[in-house]
Amino acid sequence: MALYRRVSGSVALITLQNPPVNALSAAVRQGIVDTVQRALSDPEVKSVVVCGQNGKFCGGADIKEFGGPMSGPPLVPMIHTLESGHKPVVAAIEGIAFGGGLELALGCHYRIAHSKARLGLPEVTLGLLPAAGGTQRLPRLIGVPAALDLITTGRHVTATEALKLGIVDQVTDHNTVEVAVKFAQSVAGQSVEAHRLSTRPCPSPPDLDALFEGAMQKVRQSARGAIAPVACVQAVRAAATLPYPQGMERERELMATLFSSGQARALQYCFFAQRAVGKWSLPSGARWDMSEARPVRKAAVIGLGTMGRGITVALAQTGVSVVAVETQERQLAEAKQAVSGMLERGAQRRGAAPPPGLVHYSSNLQAAAEADLVIEAVFEDMALKENVFQQLSAVCKPGTLLCTNTSGLDVDRLASHTRNPQLVVGMHFFAPAHVMKLLEVVCGPRSSPEAVATAMHLGKKMGKVSVAVGNCPGFVGNRMLKPYLEQASFLLEEGATPELVDQALEEFGMAMGLFRMSDLSGLDVGWRVRKEAGQTGPNVPPGQPERMRQGRRYSPLADFICERGRFGQKTGRGWYQYDKPGARVARSDPWLHSFLEEYRAQRGLVARRIDHQEVLERCFYALINEGFRILDEGVAAGPEDIDAIYVFGYGWPRHRGGPMFYAGMVGLAVVLERLEHYHQAHPDVPYLEPCSLLRKLVAAGSPPIQKWREVIKRLRSQL
Template identity: 45%
Template sequence: MGQAVRLEREGEIGVIVVENPPVNALGQAVRQGLLACLAQAEADEAVRALVILGAGRTFMAGADIREFGKPPVPPFLPDVVDAIEEARKPTVAAIHGTALGGGLEIAMGCDYRVALAGAKVGLPEVTLGLLPGAGGTQRLPRLAGVEAAIEIMTGGKPLPSAEAVRLGIVDEVAEGADARAIGVDFARRLLRDGAVKRRTRDLSAPLDAARADPALLATAREKVAGRSRGLVSPLLIVDAVEAAVRGDFAAGLKRERELFEQAMDSPQRRGLIHAFFSQRQAARVPGLSPDVRPRPVAQAAVIGAGTMGTGIAMVFANAGLPVFLLETDESALGRGMETIRRTYEGAVSKGRMKEAELARRMALVRPTLDYAGIGEADIVVEAVFESMEVKREVFARLDAVMKPGAILATNTSTLDIDVIAAVTGRPQDVAGMHFFSPAHIMRLLENVRGARTAPDVQATLMELGKRLGKVSIMTGVCYGFVGNRMLHQRGREAIDLVEEGASPAEVDAVLTDFGFPMGQFALWDLAGIDVGWRIRQERRKSGDPDAPSPNWLDRVAEKGRFGQKTGAGVYAYEPGSRAPLPDPEVEALIAAWREEKGVTPRRIAPQEILERCLYATVNEGARILEEGIAARAGDIDVAWVNGYGFPAHKGGPMFWADETGLAAIVEALGSYARQPGRAHLEPAPLLARLAREGRGFKDLPEA
């Protein structure tokens, strides 16, 4: 590659091209190149207007991730954007692909913006615990108005070009395949029509509504606070926009810089940056050569048309992959297809999908009652009842009908994949694909490699996860893999805490106050209490020495209170409502259980609830790392942030443990473990060793 930025000429139009693959990130070389090319164009009297664009697949991204964590090097992005805005000649940003973060700030520094149809723009810094720091909080309100700007920046989601035009962020959307052509054409029209400079900083009309109505900002702040769940940066964004409304542009830029530095110093920023980089790292499987090529996947199949099976079938259809949905019972198959149709119809009614798209996706789902009919699929995902006997029976049938090289995956959340694979003559083709319910919504995908899973199968699962829009991690085989194994420890403590005197609502309140979207018992009610109850029964029946003892939650399930789907679980639910309500019947059941066990209930402080639930989770994570089930602590964090609602701004359980201090966690766990009946809380050897050495999970090498 040559220079990161170059100046070219098309007659009287100067074209500044950024070429910094893969996403034209705004690293130091790009920032320096932009200033140099701008100065060169300003000095060339033959150049009457400038077009700024990105080469390759996109306009420009934001900061270069290779500069994260390093001291900033001039020129700084705010100075580059200011220089573009102060240029003597009209400037046009020609946008294709995406203009995100600093990329959009560069575009807003231009006088005009034109985009290809299909392009997207946005300021997603909030997802990293930051706010736009190169004038974005001051320029966006001057283009789109205060309410829209706050919504865009605090939501962090990119806007399609059509919406960007409607809001005034982009001046024109053009059909075509060449950003250069539409940019140059737009610039020539500007010159022909006598258009002049139009600095974004000088625009004021979009701010008039907020300046005339002080309640507008107050309402926006209240809305952001209500959905931010204690996050810092969304409210700092509102503060920055308020500076745009209350003062002049220079004062607003100064205030933006102060707030940006405040966000940079926040622990939330550290947690979100960790979550971001961990997710990128999780895509790389240790020990898997980069030369291993994935197998082609053009056709999928799903076994089972229940809740999980239909959800997984929709995941494939949503990604444009044809998928067989197999069920052995015709009425069950019909119900499954109807569930899929109703889900898509719901999206249509809410304006999230067009009727034509509904028809397209439904056509991709091919119902069948015949195993022989799915034999040519490249991958099949089994999603039947969580029983080893049932799953081995299914895999024996799949082994007989699937073509050579087809991947045989199980959606099991707990069972031993190697035992399942042993029933086939192709264990190298067997792996786990553990989707989370509802599968078409939840982002996490736990891919599980067995003892004999082939390298190209592992590569295929990770690549396929990306195609399906999932965040994937690779785990080894053990009970519950990574996420559920840790969740079971949190659940064990939650059950015990209630037996000892806490109420389910008290336990759940501690977890939601921490930042989880729902507590342990509300989560069980949502997922179905019968699921865990049947798994515990299976484990006890099989003689599993680690199977949990009977508990009061089993009694709840035995009464047919399976959660929201039956209208009653640990909590009661009013018709049509998902709001959990304390239920006197369950309170009486718990009281009877305590009496039967000879337990005198005690008042349990929120701190003990927090420590026992979360420290037990971390402790199990340490064991998972010791056993090599997860390759990195960051993979565990990815699983919990994307699959279990761990607050992303706290980074994940292992990062949070490092931030909390492993020595404090070991001391607390040791204290609890010395109490009767709590030996299971003894600190894991890895956790204890790291605490002694003054190190953290972040210091561990990959497994």
């Protein structure tokens, strides 16, 4: 709804009321229509101010209305009525003006923003475009290049940047509504014709075709197959080349196509999935947000390699005091320099000063004694971590939470080396830890609700998407990654090349092909883990062929590559070759192709033609099948948790929703049939056998993903 009252005698103040962000629900839109009509027809009213209650202007459309038929007044004619009126209308922007909220402000004749307000058109992140005139009015206001940047990326701008761009007329540190009312009084009676954006010509640079060609090339490269950014460019082009009415019609047509697309459904699912995992529901069904998180004023990070440095920066940027401990003096000196540089660069990006004096360094574990929470980030070696946890348990005060940044080791085993195993949880960050959004919070069987709640809350404070997962080898993300990686190696044995596999995955929309990703991460990391697990070289059981381990197919390809000192980018050679160690550009390597031919010939393997479809099915369906096993075992609370992990931690394209959502889009029956086909063709790969939960979901009629939790719960209760 919208509240109407007259202030200062001649100013109509219209206040949007729909907590928490005053979204433009049907009731709010109806309220705006009614109050604007009242203001325009009241002879005592000379000007109008539109604001939002509780310090927030408007968060845009009500996304909950997207699922069904729209009711209430449409947004486009509502904004047009506001703009076409003869009385000046001023938007008083506090807090946020996003999406439809900014479009509403663009329909006003003047815009005044508080200095702490943020503005943006984020529709593209939901697979849509700003379809209430945003793609037509914004270019007319700030020019085509700036409008393209904001609309195709969905990024938010500060009030200061908005003023510089020309989106707002004034920025204030004072009460925005009061400033806007005074401004409205000062322009009362003046013509608003020049301030109607729909009647302005769109400023067109002389090289318009080249500009749009470059913009289209840029979004196609960064969008990884997403169609919304491309539609945004087309809509802005309409603003630059067509009269306003035809431009609006083009905007409407493009929006209609996007609105009904599978990509929009996937992106909106991602939006709600991120909220769902934030509710901290655990695989067991327990709700840890019912427990109060402890305050973390002082933290310690043990081990200052790549991960430890990133975690230190992430904590300091949150305002937490950090003791960074590294026992190797040389590594400690390098870490000091690296952390300082990362904090400075981060501060420059945010336009703020780096946090002063929050990071303290030590080479002695005793420095962690007074920390409220400790994050161990030493090398991924169980014996080393056990030793660190024993020492921490002796050094730290009794109530200190002890967290491990392991990517797959047994959290409960580490907890058993402490005095208070209930205070031990996993905090699995993703590199680079100060940048990547994902945090897997691993709950051991003895982890207390309070410990989990504290880790989850700290992750949220650091700006992470925190997902609670159960304790098993690899947890959720890395456990699912294992069959995905293995299938890619098997495809090389059968005739594929790293280039073919990576091209198929990248065309699908993955941020990086699997072999390019392996080269970036370092092949030696996985090799070390396999050696420790007795899965390489001389540990092959007597009488078993080299390509079998524990009765199942195994590819030693990655081991052989590592044995030749090819660890990826760090050595300048891996699955690809690089101009020099540390270089980023992957080039096809003739040596590797010859090596693959020799490898197959020595083992009697006949190369065959493998197409992109087989690459996608073998890699993704194996990964998805493991996801169903994880759900079946209760290691993840629901499919949204798995999808959030893959979107925010593993480069899965948002416009495809996540692996479990993708399975639903393809059709669970299709996934089941293809898995049965591949398991029949490769009976020595047991994880290709379809999971019983997948079979049960198909038997239950393949319900939509939002219903899977109910089905899983019902199946468990039947057991």
